[in-house]
Amino acid sequence: MIIMKTDATQEQIAHVIKEIKRYGLRADVSKGAYRTVIGIIGDERKIPFDHFAALPGVKEARGIEIPYKLISREYSKFLEGEGERRAIKVGNIEIGGDEPVFIAGPCAVESKEQLLKIAEGVKKAGAHILRGGIFKPRSSVHSFQGLGAGGWEEAEAALDWLHEAGERFELLTITEVRGEAQVDLAAEYADILQIGTRNMYNQDLLTKVAGKNKPILFKRHFGAGVEEFLSFAEYIAAEGNKDIILCERGVLPVGKGKSYTRYILDLASIPAIQKETYLPIVVDPSHATGRRDLIFNMSCAAIAAGASGLMIEVHYNPTEALVDGQQMITPDELKDVIDACQRINKLVLPMRNKR
Amino acid sequence: MIIMKTDATQEQIAHVIKEIKRYGLRADVSKGAYRTVIGIIGDERKIPFDHFAALPGVKEARGIEIPYKLISREYSKFLEGEGERRAIKVGNIEIGGDEPVFIAGPCAVESKEQLLKIAEGVKKAGAHILRGGIFKPRSSVHSFQGLGAGGWEEAEAALDWLHEAGERFELLTITEVRGEAQVDLAAEYADILQIGTRNMYNQDLLTKVAGKNKPILFKRHFGAGVEEFLSFAEYIAAEGNKDIILCERGVLPVGKGKSYTRYILDLASIPAIQKETYLPIVVDPSHATGRRDLIFNMSCAAIAAGASGLMIEVHYNPTEALVDGQQMITPDELKDVIDACQRINKLVLPMRNKR
Amino acid sequence: MIIMKTDATQEQIAHVIKEIKRYGLRADVSKGAYRTVIGIIGDERKIPFDHFAALPGVKEARGIEIPYKLISREYSKFLEGEGERRAIKVGNIEIGGDEPVFIAGPCAVESKEQLLKIAEGVKKAGAHILRGGIFKPRSSVHSFQGLGAGGWEEAEAALDWLHEAGERFELLTITEVRGEAQVDLAAEYADILQIGTRNMYNQDLLTKVAGKNKPILFKRHFGAGVEEFLSFAEYIAAEGNKDIILCERGVLPVGKGKSYTRYILDLASIPAIQKETYLPIVVDPSHATGRRDLIFNMSCAAIAAGASGLMIEVHYNPTEALVDGQQMITPDELKDVIDACQRINKLVLPMRNKR
Amino acid sequence: MIIMKTDATQEQIAHVIKEIKRYGLRADVSKGAYRTVIGIIGDERKIPFDHFAALPGVKEARGIEIPYKLISREYSKFLEGEGERRAIKVGNIEIGGDEPVFIAGPCAVESKEQLLKIAEGVKKAGAHILRGGIFKPRSSVHSFQGLGAGGWEEAEAALDWLHEAGERFELLTITEVRGEAQVDLAAEYADILQIGTRNMYNQDLLTKVAGKNKPILFKRHFGAGVEEFLSFAEYIAAEGNKDIILCERGVLPVGKGKSYTRYILDLASIPAIQKETYLPIVVDPSHATGRRDLIFNMSCAAIAAGASGLMIEVHYNPTEALVDGQQMITPDELKDVIDACQRINKLVLPMRNKR
Numbered sequence A, B, C, D: 001m002i003i004m005k006t007d008a009t010q011e012q013i014a015h016v017i018k019e020i021k022r023y024g025l026r027a028d029v030s031k032g033a034y035r036t037v038i039g040i041i042g043d044e045r046k047i048p049f050d051h052f053a054a055l056p057g058v059k060e061a062r063g064i065e066i067p068y069k070l071i072s073r074e075y076s077k078f079l080e081g082e083g084e085r086r087a088i089k090v091g092n093i094e095i096g097g098d099e100p101v102f103i104a105g106p107c108a109v110e111s112k113e114q115l116l117k118i119a120e121g122v123k124k125a126g127a128h129i130l131r132g133g134i135f136k137p138r139s140s141v142h143s144f145q146g147l148g149a150g151g152w153e154e155a156e157a158a159l160d161w162l163h164e165a166g167e168r169f170e171l172l173t174i175t176e177v178r179g180e181a182q183v184d185l186a187a188e189y190a191d192i193l194q195i196g197t198r199n200m201y202n203q204d205l206l207t208k209v210a211g212k213n214k215p216i217l218f219k220r221h222f223g224a225g226v227e228e229f230l231s232f233a234e235y236i237a238a239e240g241n242k243d244i245i246l247c248e249r250g251v252l253p254v255g256k257g258k259s260y261t262r263y264i265l266d267l268a269s270i271p272a273i274q275k276e277t278y279l280p281i282v283v284d285p286s287h288a289t290g291r292r293d294l295i296f297n298m299s300c301a302a303i304a305a306g307a308s309g310l311m312i313e314v315h316y317n318p319t320e321a322l323v324d325g326q327q328m329i330t331p332d333e334l335k336d337v338i339d340a341c342q343r344i345n346k347l348v349l350p351m352r353n354k355r
Helices: A008-021 A049-053 A075-079 A111-127 A152-168 A180-189 A201-208 A226-237 A270-278 A285-289 A292-305 A331-354 B010-022 B049-053 B073-081 B113-125 B152-169 B180-189 B203-210 B226-237 B269-276 B285-290 B292-305 B331-354 C012-022 C051-053 C073-080 C111-127 C152-168 C180-191 C204-208 C226-237 C268-276 C285-288 C294-305 C331-354 D010-022 D048-051 D073-080 D113-124 D152-169 D182-189 D204-211 D226-237 D269-276 D284-287 D292-305 D331-355
Strands: A002-004 A027-033 A036-041 A059-060 A088-090 A093-095 A100-105 A129-131 A172-176 A192-195 A215-220 A244-248 A279-281 A310-315 B001-002 B026-031 B036-041 B059-060 B088-090 B093-095 B101-105 B129-131 B172-176 B192-195 B216-219 B244-248 B281-283 B309-313 C001-004 C026-031 C037-040 C058-061 C089-090 C093-095 C101-105 C128-129 C170-174 C192-195 C218-219 C242-249 C280-282 C309-313 D002-004 D025-029 D036-041 D058-062 D089-090 D093-095 D103-104 D129-131 D170-176 D190-196 D218-220 D245-247 D281-285 D307-311
Touching: A002 A008, A002 C294, A002 D093, A008 A027, A008 A049, A027 B309, A027 C204, A036 A075, A036 A152, A049 A059, A059 A192, A059 B281, A059 C001, A059 C026, A088 C180, A100 A331, A100 D284, A111 A129, A111 A152, A111 A331, A111 B026, A129 A152, A152 A172, A152 A180, A172 D204, A180 A192, A180 A201, A180 C180, A180 C204, A192 A201, A201 A226, A201 C180, A215 A226, A226 A244, A226 A270, A244 A270, A270 A279, A270 A292, A270 B244, A270 B292, A279 B059, A285 A310, A292 A310, A292 B269, A292 B292, A310 A331, A331 D182, B001 B010, B001 D292, B010 B026, B010 B036, B010 B049, B026 B073, B036 B073, B049 B059, B093 B101, B093 C037, B093 D129, B101 B172, B113 B129, B113 B152, B113 B331, B129 B152, B152 B172, B152 B180, B172 B180, B172 D292, B180 B192, B180 D204, B192 B203, B203 B216, B203 B226, B203 D182, B216 B226, B226 B244, B244 B269, B269 B281, B269 B292, B281 B292, B285 B292, B285 B309, B292 B309, B292 B331, B309 B331, C001 C012, C012 C037, C012 C051, C026 C073, C037 C073, C051 C058, C093 C101, C093 D331, C101 C111, C101 C331, C101 D010, C111 C128, C111 C152, C152 C170, C152 C180, C152 C331, C170 C180, C170 C218, C180 C192, C180 C204, C192 C204, C204 C226, C218 C226, C226 C242, C268 C280, C268 C294, C268 D292, C280 C294, C285 C294, C285 C309, C294 C331, C294 D269, C294 D331, C309 C331, C331 D292, C331 D331, D002 D010, D010 D025, D010 D036, D010 D048, D025 D073, D036 D073, D048 D058, D093 D103, D103 D113, D103 D331, D113 D129, D113 D152, D113 D331, D129 D152, D152 D170, D152 D182, D152 D226, D170 D307, D182 D190, D182 D204, D190 D204, D204 D218, D204 D226, D204 D281, D218 D226, D226 D245, D226 D269, D226 D292, D269 D281, D269 D292, D284 D292, D284 D307, D292 D331, D307 D331
Parallel strands: A100 A129, A100 A310, A129 A172, A172 A192, A192 A215, A215 A244, A244 A279, A279 A310, B101 B129, B101 B309, B129 B172, B172 B192, B192 B216, B216 B244, B244 B281, B281 B309, C101 C128, C101 C309, C128 C170, C170 C192, C192 C218, C218 C242, C242 C280, C280 C309, D103 D129, D103 D307, D129 D170, D170 D190, D190 D218, D218 D245, D245 D281, D281 D307
Antiparallel strands: A002 A036, A002 A059, A027 A036, A088 A093, B001 B036, B001 B059, B026 B036, B088 B093, C001 C037, C001 C058, C026 C037, C089 C093, D002 D036, D002 D058, D025 D036, D089 D093
């Protein structure tokens, strides 16, 4: 990490970058409110920090030992003052600001009618972002894989419905990209691109998606610890894209016997992650619990734990959904969830800030 | 399960019990607001339910397939109406009622002075029950095992301090019993007996503690699923003691790399467990996270998830505690936690009841 | 599953396939020693099996409820007689036959000299297949990502060395493809393509690699159960490629405290998997244990458990390896391993067959 | 750890022990082939090692940082030379020597006839030790808990059958003690006492059992890491009883979906544990897999991995067993297992010693 002086010139910055390349490494240049900080991508042990500290315009040069340095608070504090979180602005929505953000919609897009009807419902309920899966990752090749499995034309049609639904109901849109070949197409239509839990470790996909310069909702793998989760988010940041919305969606259940929830929702990871990074983190209670009747409680709990928002599966008639009907709630139920969460947030926010 | 008619006589009930014994099984007799229900302890497959259904005073006789039938809602609904939870009354405190209950105190009792000073602090902060460990389960024989390790005299002295602190500051008291030999002594002094996480599977201890007819705080093992947790609570219920306070305290972390919390707090187990049993459930965020700086957020989240109370480690000076200092908070911080939790509970309770 | 009569004609088979397509599903056609069996890819519940049973040339038509039916023994027994395993032939090597197969080489290809020297060593030690990573999946973007990270030219050069080393020392070659963009290039040079543990769930990559019609070594994800592992292998089989070599490489450690092995090697999964599928399974003790000093014992154990081969990381000087030096053994140590394994296999094979 | 000089006198040793007590700690005195070593039980940080190093007869005084120092190789090497394992002698059997030891018998003792018939069978098959559960730990209070649940008389009768069967067929005997109250009685009848997986963390039981000065078979908890396993074995050693036979019996399964084995048998823990401690370790493939059809393979694998013996559930008619029938094998199958294991041991032992 090379911290530049507040009055460092463009030439001085360019010189530092050139020097980093000379050592076979890449540079991440972040311009903050106060100064420019240059991160080093690659093995820092190759860098003679003393040499860099002596370059013109450089205030300080030193290594960071954590594997997720570009998204760390250690890194951001030189840019924007210690303790600052960085909210991500998408359209007129701010993710990671004082208000929780609600992402809602069907698990899978099934038809234009279905999507529009759900979009209208979630908008009325108070949601900000419309979700809809077109390329569905499934644990069996014999299950419905989303409309995107029908070919590129069907995929584009479904993406177009998503875009149209977003326009009509003034909702931002998000959809998952499951494979590298889908990235370009999805990026044309959706406002936010989602990396699913099973792709958290897919570094080639991360790198490709990062390059589209769109915000990315990045889900934790269900078998990953927090350190791995952040280390793979770093693959996105290393491409210069720091508009990363982290998403906790549950980890593998423990123990023997029947599981009462699909996964274990790791809510303590939220404040723990907020101590490590300036990135916002949201929660997906639908996949975590797999149970409609637990969504209200776990949504309240997630916001009380400090989450910046929620991603919830919604269907006007959950029982007829092709995928995941047992975990979907109705737009009316979503309204209750949003109402409760906003009130909890209003209550805890000042208490949290006071501390 | 033998459901008696509302007008069944004592003789009819006694006859059913006699019949159950004749098949080599034990009977659990629960008298509810409406009627008496007789549970069968042991292998129900030996029971000819038709025979029992035909006995005088019997309304219905049938098996329950779950391994925790005596504590199930299936069982309680015939007693008290569907949907009822059963609050446990200890002194003038109700655990599982509309108000959250706060259990607080040091991890380990270290001296009379330490205990009285902390008791005074937690009382002022609004706690209801004083905790203090005398027989400490530890993962190394070379670590401090609590004052109880010094011999029975030292143990009794420490238990007496706990009792005195409770009296002086009008707090109920709770302490852990780690082995069978400690049960009688601890039951003389403490209002509630605690079974620790490592003893969840210790059925001989459960049976012995159950026999003291005191309320029992029963912690989930960190490697146990919900079904096992409830199945072992059933060992206590099978002794006729249903004053069981379940306690979620975190399960084993998943994944590779550094752990940011000691365990994973499984808050979704709270509403999931509440669908299964009428027993109250509380949360221990101190052991679950192992981090003082996460207690506020996770306490709020636990109450928002529907917990009936919290168990929190408190010390006036966490850095000088012999055990677990890194996860203790001060009485002042506890006051903030209790204040926030009570406000969240007031907010979510009516919304939850409405649903 | 449509089981054809032994004398079914090509026309009859083609007609069945056409009918399956009419229901919006895909067909997998397997010609066995005895007859042709046609598997259905997609949601079988859409299929009227009665209708298919009545088609000319059809012996039997019925569903299989497991999610990995195309690779199941249930499926193969109609082709080749119950109990048969299917060995995969690559060059003059048979994987899944009576003799264990040894795959060995460096974790990462570092230079032509390094690779040739190791290739010579492992050949002398008795290995059959040379491994060498060019596109390395790493948990940190700041670590060495393999020569492939240097660009397509560097990648091709390294692949060419691998091919040359294979030619020179009469070894088959295997390398990992980490992302979709690497598949075409790697398939030009390597005899076997590897899917790494972190990509087990990457269905788009599986589909793409399957299409190259080369044998695939498919590693179990470290957080995956056996059912998921086989269900994702089915994604490869559904593309018509059944030359799948399964690979057990360890699952996530359990419990608290220091880990003495990197992962837990799940050797019981080997005979368990062999009851489910006709595919061969090999073991990677290097990544599973992460410890050079455990390779000998765990290699012996894997073969004793019934594995069809081993994949072992080898370096002439482990301490100078850029990646994973602590788990590599020398060619001399490999010779001991191969010797012991062959003798154990000779001992247990007839006893196993007898049973 | 205080290492005495080879010519240290009894007085000098007694003086060191007295000094340790003066610091409020306990002493473990081990007399080896070469010298006496005195271990410190409790928090070593209280000890001024310089002071101890200067005492007469003391060669060296220093701390060991691992939590299982009394059973560590670090400790034993001063006693018996580096690399030595310590075999435990019970009757004329040696556990941890060059020959594998076979423990076999029913899961639960059901009747005298059943036990004698099985004892005869396992003796003929080549087993050395007869197992039979009388106090059965069960996950449901409604399941059969062993004959010991019928009262102390029934328990004593069953223990007597075990003893008689051992006498008659020249087998040593082992039975599990599940609670503290059972220790005295079981110790009167059985040659070896077993601590089950669910009691690994039950330190009060460990301490009580240790005091009987009988060999103890100590099972790893299914949710415990190796460090915890050894740290709890240390509770036994700290009572002066080092005749501890460790037993690996499988850890919690990972991942989603159907489990194909009851637990995951962690065979790599065997050589890993052997690097840490001089204690012998055996394997229980019956509980680990829960599948009769995997016992042969996993027994072979365990011995190939270096285990000192096996504990296998055997019944002449597995389908009529009251508990765990699906994982039991017949005496004939046991004979095959023992035969294969002895031949594998003969093969790998010299190769392992050579290395």
